[in-house]
Amino acid sequence: xxxxxPRSVSGSPGQxxxxxxxxxxxxxxGSDRVAWYQQHPGKAPKFIIYDVTKRPPGVPDRFSxxxxxxxxxLTISGLQAEDEADYYCCSFTGTYTFVFGTGTKVTVL
Amino acid sequence: xxxLVESGGGFVQPGGSLRLSCEVSGFNFGTYAMSWVRQAPGKxxxxxxxxxxxxxxxxxxxxxxxxxxxxxxxxxNTLYLQMNSLRVEDTAxxxxxxxxxxxxxxxxxxxxxxxGTLVSVSS
Numbered sequence: 001x002x003x004x005x006p007r008s009v010s011g012s013p014g015q016x017x018x019x020x021x022x023x024x025x026x027x028x029x030g031s032d033r034v035a036w037y038q039q040h041p042g043k044a045p046k047f048i049i050y051d052v053t054k055r056p057p058g059v060p061d062r063f064s065x066x067x068x069x070x071x072x073x074l075t076i077s078g079l080q081a082e083d084e085a086d087y088y089c090c091s092f093t094g095t096y097t098f099v100f101g102t103g104t105k106v107t108v109l
Numbered sequence: 110x111x112x113l114v115e116s117g118g119g120f121v122q123p124g125g126s127l128r129l130s131c132e133v134s135g136f137n138f139g140t141y142a143m144s145w146v147r148q149a150p151g152k153x154x155x156x157x158x159x160x161x162x163x164x165x166x167x168x169x170x171x172x173x174x175x176x177x178x179x180x181x182x183x184x185x186n187t188l189y190l191q192m193n194s195l196r197v198e199d200t201a202x203x204x205x206x207x208x209x210x211x212x213x214x215x216x217x218x219x220x221x222x223x224x225g226t227l228v229s230v231s232s
Contacts, residue, residue, distance in 0.1 A: 033211070033214050035216075044222035044223060044225060045204070045222055047218060050211055051211050092216040096166070098144070098146075098217075099156070100154040100156065
């Protein structure tokens with residue numbers, strides 16, 4: 001089953017927002033193999049975080065990942081207008097399957 | 110520049126079949142695993158299937174197992190998804206995605222995505 005994310009979060013430009021991703025220990029909760037993807041409307045997803053905390057080349061450092069207990073989180077610091085998008089966590093499991101989160105819409109007020 | 114271009118989507122009745130293709134360029138195709146990921150209209154992402162670089166290592170999501178078949182032709186830099194016994198709930202945009210392996214965690218991630226092809230299943 002899908003990992004649980006809040007349906008939506010919002011913030012003003014310059015503020016920080018955090019998105020949680022909760023699942024059983026076999027998924028995001030116990031795994032270091034968690035990614036985050038950003039998806040603008042009508043566009044393909046974009047890879048922005050891997051291994052819970054690492055950023056691929058070219059991803060701004062205002063995007064950061066963390067994990068506490070059975071919850072992984074994505075924080076966007078210094079929110080910008082172009083950060084308005086849907087965000088999905090994804091866990092790579094030991095049985096070579098991928099489980100996505102339910103998705104979170106980030107609105108920049 | 111890495112490019113992935115899907116094709117083959119369209120309208121089909123329940124029980125019908127479609128074959129999707131994903132032609133890639135800009136990287137050594139046969140070196141990387143590839144996946145299909147789908148997204149129903151207004152819904153979230155769902156992983157469908159993966160195939161290893163040499164054609165082995167094939168896995169499917171529970172919702173498509175036994176109905177869909179993933180394959181690849183490394184000589185043509187092309188990934189395929191044969192979809193049989195289609196259901197209304199298979200209606201979605203289908204994305205192909207290149208996988209990247211993290212040696213530090215042993216995890217696979219989708220570092221490049223195509224723009225998707227729409228499959229509509231309806232009577």
